[in-house]
Amino acid sequence: MKKYLYIFKSELMTNLQYIFDILIGFISYCIMIFIFLNLWNYIYSDPSEVIKGYTMNQMIWYVIVTEILWMSLGSRKLNRKICNDVRSGNITYNITKPYNYVEYILFSHLGVTTLKFVMVTILGLGIGLIYLKSIPTLSFVKVIGVLLSCLFATIINILLITALGLFSFFIEDASPLFWLYSKAILVVGTIFPIEFFPAFLQPIMKYSPIYAVSYAPAKLFVDFSYPKLLEAFIIQGIYLIVAFLLTHWIYRKGVKKLNVNGG
Amino acid sequence: MLTEVKNQIIVTAQSIKFALQREMLNKVTFLTNIIFMILNNACFIVQWIILYSLKDNVGGYSFKQVLLLWGMAAMTYGISRFFFKDSFELSEIINSGQLDNYLVQPKNVLISCITSSVEVSAIGDMIYGLIMLFLFGLKPHTILLFLFCGLCGALVIVSIAIIFSSLSFWFGKTEMLANTVNSLMTNFATYPEGIFKGLVKILFYTILPLGITTYVPVQLISHLEWKWIIFIILGTIFFIFLAFFIFYKGLKRYSSTNLMNARI
Numbered sequence: 001m002k003k004y005l006y007i008f009k010s011e012l013m014t015n016l017q018y019i020f021d022i023l024i025g026f027i028s029y030c031i032m033i034f035i036f037l038n039l040w041n042y043i044y045s046d047p048s049e050v051i052k053g054y055t056m057n058q059m060i061w062y063v064i065v066t067e068i069l070w071m072s073l074g075s076r077k078l079n080r081k082i083c084n085d086v087r088s089g090n091i092t093y094n095i096t097k098p099y100n101y102v103e104y105i106l107f108s109h110l111g112v113t114t115l116k117f118v119m120v121t122i123l124g125l126g127i128g129l130i131y132l133k134s135i136p137t138l139s140f141v142k143v144i145g146v147l148l149s150c151l152f153a154t155i156i157n158i159l160l161i162t163a164l165g166l167f168s169f170f171i172e173d174a175s176p177l178f179w180l181y182s183k184a185i186l187v188v189g190t191i192f193p194i195e196f197f198p199a200f201l202q203p204i205m206k207y208s209p210i211y212a213v214s215y216a217p218a219k220l221f222v223d224f225s226y227p228k229l230l231e232a233f234i235i236q237g238i239y240l241i242v243a244f245l246l247t248h249w250i251y252r253k254g255v256k257k258l259n260v261n262g263g
Numbered sequence: 264m265l266t267e268v269k270n271q272i273i274v275t276a277q278s279i280k281f282a283l284q285r286e287m288l289n290k291v292t293f294l295t296n297i298i299f300m301i302l303n304n305a306c307f308i309v310q311w312i313i314l315y316s317l318k319d320n321v322g323g324y325s326f327k328q329v330l331l332l333w334g335m336a337a338m339t340y341g342i343s344r345f346f347f348k349d350s351f352e353l354s355e356i357i358n359s360g361q362l363d364n365y366l367v368q369p370k371n372v373l374i375s376c377i378t379s380s381v382e383v384s385a386i387g388d389m390i391y392g393l394i395m396l397f398l399f400g401l402k403p404h405t406i407l408l409f410l411f412c413g414l415c416g417a418l419v420i421v422s423i424a425i426i427f428s429s430l431s432f433w434f435g436k437t438e439m440l441a442n443t444v445n446s447l448m449t450n451f452a453t454y455p456e457g458i459f460k461g462l463v464k465i466l467f468y469t470i471l472p473l474g475i476t477t478y479v480p481v482q483l484i485s486h487l488e489w490k491w492i493i494f495i496i497l498g499t500i501f502f503i504f505l506a507f508f509i510f511y512k513g514l515k516r517y518s519s520t521n522l523m524n525a526r527i
Contacts (some may be wrong), residue, residue: 024439031450042458043318051317172292176384181304182308196313 011111070119072117159243169254188213300387334395336355339416342390353428354438412480422506432513
């Protein structure tokens with residue numbers, strides 16, 4: 001475990017050197033929030049209106065939180081790195097080292113995400129406060145609960161994206177699988193809460209990865225309750241174990257097919 | 264003059280053809296990229312189905328018009344990324360000195376540079392654009408207008424990319440700025456103009472000309488009016504000339520980095 005914490009720390013320190021690149025990435029976040037502010041402003045003709053159990057403020061805070069999770073993840077970069085590692089044969093450098101590739105990816109990418117998460121969260125909360133002039137009231141314990149849910153969501157997301165990237169062992173370019181995954185998360189998990197979908201789809205979505213990586217932390221932020229926290233931790237815990245085992249299984253299967261020519 | 268234009272068109276067509284053949288070497292990857300891009304774009308229909316279940320009209324657009332908006336955005340994106348992919352890498356090409364490769368060729372530097380590779384998944388975008396047009400309602404004049412507006416819109420998007428990338432001739436590393444403008448063009452293009460208010464609308468008809476690339480074309484295909492066709496033609500010509508002017512103005516400041524590499 002110590003070696004993985006060291007990988008996490010070194011990646012975090014490296015990213016501190018490139019803080020300007022992270023700041024530039026804020027522009028994309030601001031654009032998305034700006035679009036959704038306009039969109040929900042248009043949909044809610046009156047700010048006090050309640051649609052599917054959400055006020056306009058709750059809806060905008062929901063999108064701010066889900067976008068924080070998605071933007072700080074740097075999912076495209078992670079997918080590209082894994083696909084390139086496999087396709088170019090660079091993965092052989094990792095195989096020969098005394099760590100597991102999946103765990104190496106997980107901890108090194110957590111290092112990248114942590115710094116971004118802190119910075120995008122400050123920005124997101126700032127935009128929300130300036131625009132909405134109010135923030136959901138949460139006690140210290142509740143804030144810790146939401147942050148833990150965000151951490152689990154990020155770990156599950158990294159593992160699932162890694163699993164998709166590792167499909168490059170079997171098909172030359174696994175990026176299209178990632179496109180679909182990212183759009184599903186973006187459209188189904190980021191823009192709308194589960195309650196906005198037809199009633200027959202809601203139970204399915206509640207047990208889908210979308211609940212674990214997007215809905216649960218955002219819902220806790222806008223409408224916290226301890227039963228919801230417990231439910232979120234149980235579902236995220238199950239997904240964490242499943243995603244971990246699945247990623248290792250794909251890696252083990254894939255690495256047997258690895259064939260690197262020359263150097 | 265005409266022979267020169269003809270030769271340039273032949274060379275450009277050959278360049279795109281060979282780039283496509285290179286990408287088609289792995290047929291499975293080639294087809295997967297196209298099919299998954301269509302599915303990827305189709306995911307967004309869910310978003311609009313939900314929004315229209317809440318309200319009959321979003322930003323002055325009916326559901327069918329939003330499909331057309333998406334179709335137009337996908338078509339312009341697809342044409343620009345397929346035929347002129349390297350216009351979105353131009354800043355990096357200028358900074359890394361790779362422009363040397365095109366300067367020694369006896370053809371137009373800018374056109375040779377931006378048409379030297381293709382983005383396969385952009386074929387999926389173009390097909391998706393046509394599917395959306397089909398869902399909107401196929402009529403002979405809508406197909407022609409759609410293809411015409413798609414081409415003009417793509418040329419405007421490419422021109423904007425060239426203009427902002429060319430700033431690298433003066434200010435060095437400006438790819439972040441160019442990438443940001445390109446992503447602004449893509450993100451705003453898929454939302455109805457009517458949901459935005461104030462200063463943003465002015466941007467849509469100036470430095471982010473989404474008016475020409477998507478908003479006016481959607482109005483034009485919904486209700487044919489000749490004044491909008493003239494507006495699109497004049498707007499497209501203006502941006503193309505501006506792009507060429509700024510690129511060649513900047514090219515005078517270009518100096519080689521003596522980079523040695525092989526183009527395969």
